[in-house]
Amino acid sequence: MGLEEKLPSGVILTTVEQVLGLARRSSVWPATFGLACCAIEMMATGDPRHDFSRWGMERASGSPRQADLMIVAGRVSQKMAPVLRQIYDQMASPKWVIAMGVCASSGGMFNNYAIVQGVDHIVPVDIYLPGCPPRPEMLLDAILKLHDKIQNTKMGPHRKKEIEELERARLRQLPLLEQPQQVTSS
Numbered sequence: 394m395g396l397e398e399k400l401p402s403g404v405i406l407t408t409v410e411q412v413l414g415l416a417r418r419s420s421v422w423p424a425t426f427g428l429a430c431c432a433i434e435m436m437a438t439g440d441p442r443h444d445f446s447r448w449g450m451e452r453a454s455g456s457p458r459q460a461d462l463m464i465v466a467g468r469v470s471q472k473m474a475p476v477l478r479q480i481y482d483q484m485a486s487p488k489w490v491i492a493m494g495v496c497a498s499s500g501g502m503f504n505n506y507a508i509v510q511g512v513d514h515i516v517p518v519d520i521y522l523p524g525c526p527p528r529p530e531m532l533l534d535a536i537l538k539l540h541d542k543i544q545n546t547k548m549g550p551h552r553k554k555e556i557e558e559l560e561r562a563r564l565r566q567l568p569l570l571e572q573p574q575q576v577t578s579s
Contacts, residue, residue, distance in 0.1 A: 410548050418543040419449040424460030424484060426477060429467030431494035431526040438529040445533060448540065457483040463516070468496035469509040481516045489543070491520045491535055494527055501525065
């Protein structure tokens with residue numbers, strides 16, 4: 394017999410972690426980083442037709458210190474890369490990044506020395522959004538997927554354990570070189 398059966402009906406049981414996850418996902422403030430044609434589609438996401446303020450994102454921050462989500466929309470040049478990293482470093486923790494469009498995700502058709510071949514070389518990316526340019530509906534879908542990720546993020550010691558498990562899983566996926574044989578002298 395569990396605790397749920399002893400309580401009167403209508404009492405909701407949850408954990409503090411779930412309540413904090415709900416609060417964090419419902420109050421994401423984006424720092425928009427529009428660099429090319431994807432920025433127009435990102436701006437369209439804030440219009441009345443799409444209106445990402447329905448998900449607690451009505452305040453697109455001009456200050457990185459008041460933002461926790463960076464939406465990188467468009468191609469990132471080598472000159473802009475240090476600025477992008479500086480803005481990311483100034484953002485409040487925890488912080489998330491959406492790479493919007495094929496240029497931000499992989500450099501797109503600009504395979505040359507002047508364009509960074511994927512924003513993940515500069516900042517860690519949580520959600521990759523494909524398309525050239527992606528539609529506002531696709532950005533809303535990516536934001537909702539990020540909300541699920543934020544909602545289910547562990548906290549405290551559980552978070553440290555989750556990070557360690559993710560790192561171990563990623564190391565298993567890497568094709569590592571064989572360890573050098575130990576040379577013994579005879």
